[in-house]
Amino acid sequence: MTQHSLTLIVLAGGLGSRFGGNKQIAEIPGLGCTIMELSIADAVNAGVSQVVIVINKKIRAEFEATILPRLPKSLDIVLVEQEITAIPAKFSSLATTRTKPWGTGHALLCAKPFAHNPAIVITADDYYGASSFEIIAEHFKHNSQWAMVGYPIKDTLSKQGGVNRGVCKVDQQGYLIDVVEYLDIKRENNTLYGNNPHGEQCEIANDALGSMSFWGITPVLFDYLELGFTQFLENTDNGVTKEYYLPNEIQLAIQKNRQAVTVYTAREPWYGVTYKAELDAIAHTLYQLRHKPNN
Known part of the structure; x- marks a missing residue:
């Protein structure tokens, strides 16, 4: 097994229903690549040598044909399919009526067999800026605690209307209290x-x-996720639509296990894509960012 000092885990298993297609593999107009590829390039520059990408099996063939050949050859790349049936056997009946993925907590859990060291976890359709990867890479050089990069909410608003955000509460020492x-x-x-x-x-x-x-x-987060996912499935009222969310489990780890999460403030803007029209809208901005004179 190859040893890696830092892994990138990309959560790309969402179906992107509001986007009207698989937004994780939608190319940015003018750049000829996806947002995910920009993030992977930033992560590699920050010292990442392994990338675990959690995908929906529906996009695997296209992913392998178009995106995989464009990624750095030096990278250890693992594709993991987030299967609805990937749940403990005693809950298998729940999977028969499930039509959408189980959520971000389950998506990350799918990466457990391949991630054996500190990791940066991101979603595929968000652009975070190169410095955020540098911040976490630097954090793990001196620290074994968890961390997160938070973005000023005032800079993540949309002209399309109101947005939903997880608002961070941070203590005086800079640790996350809750989201x-x-x-x-x-x-x-x-x-x-x-x-x-x-x-x-x-x-x-x-x-x-x-x-x-x-x-x-x-x-250690994977151990918490396994336990939490079992508890989630044991709730008879979870039905077949509720999702198992990663932030909820991180919050439980803070509260129950006294897990410390250092909060850093982003140095660059965040750009997200929910609707297809937004991809065109941010394409020009991303193009300019990637073609600065010093890049």
Whole structure:
């Protein structure tokens, strides 16, 4: 087994229903590559030597034909399919009526057999900026605790309307306390407002950080995920539509196991794609970022 000091795990198993297709393998107009490939290039520059990509089996053939040949030959690349049936045997009946993936927590769990060292975890359709990979790589040179890069929420708003964000609560030492999901976040008269989990509209601090799913983790997280996923499946009311979310499990690890998560503030903007039209809208910006004179 090849030893790696740092792994990148890309969660690319979502179906992208609102996007109207597989947005994880949609090329950026003018760049001839996907957002995921930009992130992988940034990760390699930061010292990553292994990439584990969690995909939906529907895109495997196209992924292997188009994206894989464009990735650096020096990389140890592992493709893992997030299968609905990849659950403990005693819960197999739940998989028969399930039509969508089990969620980000399950997606990451699928990578467990291949990730044996500190890892950066990202989603495939978000552009995080090169410096975020450098931040986490540097963190793991001196630290064995988990970490995350948070992005100022005021910089992640959309012109299309309100956005949903996980708002980070951070203590005075810079450690994550929790992430609370706020819905329909908008700016009104230079003030941020969003609906809290109780449905109440609240003011959000102007310097609040949002969790955009950029994590630095160690293999112990997989043990927490396995236990948590079993508990999730044991809930008789989980039905076949609820998802097992990674941030919820990280929060439980903080609360139950006193797991420390260092929070860093991003140095560059985040760009995300939910709708196909947004890919065209950010294409010009990403093109400029990748063609700076010093790149």
